[in-house]
Amino acid sequence: MDNNSFSYRCWLVLIVTLGSLIYLIRLSGPSDLESYAQFMNVGYVLDLMKQGHWIVQHDLEGTIMSKPPLHTWLMAPFTWLFGLNRPALTLPSFLSVVALGLLVFDIGRRRFGELAGGLAALAIVLAPIMAKQITLVRTDPAFTLAVTLAALAAFSAWEGGKEGGKSWLLFWIMAAISTLIKGPLGIVLASGGLLVHFWEKRSTPQQPQFGKAHLPGIALFLALTLGWFFAAWISAGQALIDKMFYSEMYYHAVVEHQGGWRATDLLKPSFFLLLRFLPFSLAFVFALWRVCRKPADDPGERRFERFLTCWLLVGLLIFSLVKHQRADHLLPLWPACALLAGREMARFAERIGKTRFAGMSVVIGIVLIGSTYAAVNANEAKSTTTDNNSAYARELKLATNAKLAADAFLASGLDAKHLYHIDTPMTLQLYLGTYNPFITRERLEEIIVTSSAPVDFALGKTSIEDFGILDRHPDTKRVFRWPSDESEPPVMQVFRAGR
Structure with a gap:
């Protein structure tokens, strides 16, 4: 495909412009740094910038960090350049969301066509939950970008078979980065789509086989992750083990489940996925049905759509089984959903006519951006009202x-x-x-x-x-x-x- 075409450049400008517009709208509103546990990350970056603690940070309550420090490291250059303020702290999230939109556009246009890729990117930057994430001082946007890069590298490596060595190396590098942002969950989410191997095996005996060029990547993964962990352990001692392994991993995996599951717990992530990503989630649900009932005729397209489906379903299963559930946790699954939704919306555009579809898209875009602006104004009123009883206000x-x-x-x-x-x-x-x-x-x-x-x-x-x-x-x-x-x-x- 022509990377110099006028339409290609227009899509790039549109994605960056819309992402920047939403970011500026959100940034123009009142600060929410006291909400969504962002104050912990504020404490970490203050510890790093003021005390020079690069390996291990503590928050303002003196509590040791619960996740590895890469997100804090990403904030440090911006605070050094622009000072300790909200815009500097939110730039990693903004850049991650925009980069994710551009990545999804590039992959989508190569696999499903330019229109499908462009619409998938719009599903990334315009999804309602992104208007919240784009200015949050949290790990989720950067973690999602790292998981997406790792997942796509894994698919490219698997599809390349014996020629996939470089892609496997990229997979392990991005797996290490995601681990250093939020922990080992990243490698599980990024590799879930590889279950497509067994799905494809039933219909395509001559499908790609897994390559064996993993050793350099695994060695690099272990060097990066364990290198930091041992340095942190030497610096912080048993407190680091207690926090990351017992208070975080063991607690969420075992202790929280002692009360058993309820049906609502198992279904809650699915409802989050449907409601928090409207209206694009509607196209995704239909796309998921089509993948199962009417798979693509082209082998390459079919492999990719099934890979995206496995990526989503494995992640959704994981988040449905844990007790600590938030809509934000589903962010690493949304790129797979957006790509499937983008292709479905492109098909719909072909059926009703691109001109009519463009008009509908403009209206929906205005509504989504307008709702973000209205929410910011509502928050502005809440931040000055003295008789509001809501915790967020x-x-x-x-x-x-x-x-x-x-x-x-x-x-x-x-x-x-x-x-x-x-x-x-x-x-x-x-x-x-x-x-x-x-x-x-x-x-x-x-x-x-x-x-x-x-x-x-x-x-x-x-x-x-x-x-x-x-x-x-x-x-x-x-x-x-x-x-x-x-x-x-x-x-x-x-x-x-x-x-």
Whole structure:
């Protein structure tokens, strides 16, 4: 296919433009860094940037990281270039979503045709859940991109048979990258599509066979993953083992299942896939039916559609069996769904006419982008409303207030570097540019008693009277409060205690 054609360039511009537009719309709204557990990743990047802890990071509560650090490493160059702010932290997610759209377009046009590839890419960048993911400080978008590259490399290697050595090497490299982003689940999801071998074997005895050129790739995979793990183990010791293997892997695989399954648990991921990716999931459901009932006549196209189906179904089975279920977990399965949906939408366009279909697509695109804009405006209203009882609204307001409090504190001339934090907002230190993990009341008491200089400590929603510290240290004085209006609940209060 001609990579220099006008339509090809138009698709590239459209994918990048739409992804950028959604990103800018989401970024123009209030910060949600206090939501979706993003504050943990904020703590990790602060630990890296301020303390130089590259191998192992801790969050602001002093808790060791639960996942490998590659996502934190990806954020570091952007924070170094653009500072510690929300746009810099979200750039890895934005670039991952746009790169995923471009990758799906390229693969789709090669396998199913340019229109199918373009529509598959639009299903990536315009799916409602992507409007959330594109500005999240979380691992999911980067993890999805790595899993997709690994899965497609695995298919290329299998299809190439004895000539697939380079693709197997790429598979193991991307498997290592996905493992260093979110753990070993990546290699399971990326290799699930290879069950197509047994499906194809029934109908095509002369199907491609697995190559044997795995040794260099496996060696590189082990060197990258185990190299980091041993360095981290030397640095953090048993705490790393306890967190990653017992608190994360063992807990989710074994402990959570002690209560048994319910039918709703088994079906929930399927409903997530259908509802959170509308309207594109409707085309995907029909495409899945067609793969099973009316497979493609061309052997190469049939292999690829069955590979995508196995990729999806294996992943869906895994997520249906675990108890910890969120719609975001399904992101690594969506590229397979989008490719199948793109081909089905292209077929529909051929049936009703491309002009009519283009008009329908514009309307749907405007609705999806408009709904993102409306959601951002609704969030803006929630972040300023004082009587909203939803947890998400309170988190939005807290994130907004944390930024305002930090700006006011920096303008006051007080020293943020030597400030002890008790229960301040999680994102406050992002704007202060510090990494001072929270301490307990007992630890604060020890610091005040042993320090020869005055001690500044910051409180959030906790009242100084609740500490009882005024009784033991009556010379404690408040030196900062935000908001300054005493009638409003405090977001940040700074007290000075000591001799």
